[in-house]
Amino acid sequence: MNKIELTALEEIPLINEGDNLVEIILIALEKNKISLNNGDVLVIAQKIISKSEGRYAFLNEINPSPEANELSNKTDKDPRLVQLILNESKEVIRYRKGVIVVENNLGLIHANAGIDRSNIESDNENPRVLLLPLDPDKSAAEIQKEVLKQTQIKIGVIINDSSGRAWRNGIVGIAIGSSGAKVLSDLRGETDLFGNTLEVTEVGIADEIASAASLLMGQGKEGLPVVLVKGMKESSDMNNAKALIRKASEDLFR
Amino acid sequence: MNKIELTALEEIPLINEGDNLVEIILIALEKNKISLNNGDVLVIAQKIISKSEGRYAFLNEINPSPEANELSNKTDKDPRLVQLILNESKEVIRYRKGVIVVENNLGLIHANAGIDRSNIESDNENPRVLLLPLDPDKSAAEIQKEVLKQTQIKIGVIINDSSGRAWRNGIVGIAIGSSGAKVLSDLRGETDLFGNTLEVTEVGIADEIASAASLLMGQGKEGLPVVLVKGMKESSDMNNAKALIRKASEDLFR
Secondary structure: OOEEEEEEOOOOOOOOOOOOHHHHHHHHHHHOOOOOOOOOEEEEEHHHHHHHOOOEEEHHHOOOOHHHHHHHHHHOOOHHHHHHHHHOEEEEEEEEOOEEEEEEOOOOEEEHHHOEOOOOOOEOOEOEEEOOOOOHHHHHHHHHHHHHHHHOOOOEEEEEEEEOOOOEOOEEEEEEEEEOOOOOEEOOOOEOOOOOEOOOOEEOHHHHHHHHHHHHHOOOOOOOOEEEEEOOOOOOOOOOHHHHEOOHHHOOOO | OOEEEEEEOOOOOOOOOOOOHHHHHHHHHHHOOOOOOOOOEEEEEHHHHHHHOOOEEEHHHOOOOHHHHHHHHHHOOOHHHHHHHHHOEEEEEEEEOOEEEEEEOOOOEEEHHHOEOOOOOOEOOEOEEEOOOOOHHHHHHHHHHHHHHHHOOOOEEEEEEEEOOOOEOOEEEEEEEEEOOOOOEEOOOOEOOOOOEOOOOEEOHHHHHHHHHHHHHOOOOOOOOEEEEEOOOOOOOOOOHHHHEOOHHHOOOO
8 A cells, every 4th residue: 555545525415304415426436437346445434423313402402401500600501502512411521711621422532522512503593503413323334335325335434524623723533433434453462663662552543544634624614424435445444433443431621 | 737746766775974875866867767857845754864864873972860760660661762852852742651752952752752763784792773864854855956957857855754653553654854845725714615714724745745754754664765756736835844843832742
């Protein structure tokens, strides 16, 4: 492997609840004149997974608890949104004005529980927000299976989202769901150029792919939520994106 | 921009102190039959930058201080290596058995100050380790300038390293030096598909490129330390990789 090619698919329409993403993606591949091959990896933006799964919430339907109101005061955030963040989370990790960092229900450490207000059709009188998929590894597995069924081609699927980080400015793409793509590369026992055992044990490959795909997806008006990756050598392992989440007991930074 | 292509250059020899990296890379490009174009981004592994700059240290030449000996006891690490880590750092952020996380002299939060023992020719009686470049942004700028001088082509240069992260398993590539490549994408004031102002303000583009390139570089015997990236739209901004480091005062996680 010495070449990787990433292509953002054009002609992906705005996604609505209930849309068949596999059908839409296969049509887009055809329109883009790109053939799918075994080992290719499809990176799909979380946003269109959530939209197709109807993971919306309307702020007017949320009644903030006293806890949410208190955190709302401390962070200057809409108390209804704070309540939603709490609903989607196991634990508040940090907060300050404008930001609440939580461990969400998936185990991801995420600002505002990954709840998104951009690129969503919404009414100002009753704002609508988009939650993360309930089980992105499952969503990825279903897409992978359906692509296999319809095309007999075995691809990997990664669902990516943009995430803030400790210590560094700027969000980057991370893998929040995965199926059939190598997620972590285990280097234990491998040796270096001089025969010494490597000290590093694992590489977060699916996160690196998710970041690479983010470069093409953009955050704003671009509307390029699907990126096809060709050239990954190791795309047959079945571990899922949960493997990228560090156990709280092993995490020095929460 | 809807396509990005990454190619790891073959025929890069083992790098020694004083080697002219630009000459070596230009020869490799020719051998690989790849033409360089304005706007291309060269991602170069920190390791060969450090090697060419002779950033070695010999453990037998290090006399551990009482502070280093104490931290060595707490972490089960060689006291000479601990002393080197302290020399290369501003502050110890966290430690536990086997790991010392510091803010290094560049401001990077890094396990073991980024000091590396793999892929380095070393004598077991007097182990040799490799330190990070003194000023990777400057190293990148010099390479960019020299490429421009020799070829009249204006490329971006990113120096990447692998780094552990809070909350997530697996190391990923990050940009520790940069010149002529877009480092952070500032989205303030931009709107989404529906005309709403984006909440996200910055994307860590150079880190995403660094991660993408890491996929091809490998950690072990592969020896592919230079990756050429074609297809980046925004490669002319002159901000450097220091812009990716969050100010301590704005960091919730140290």
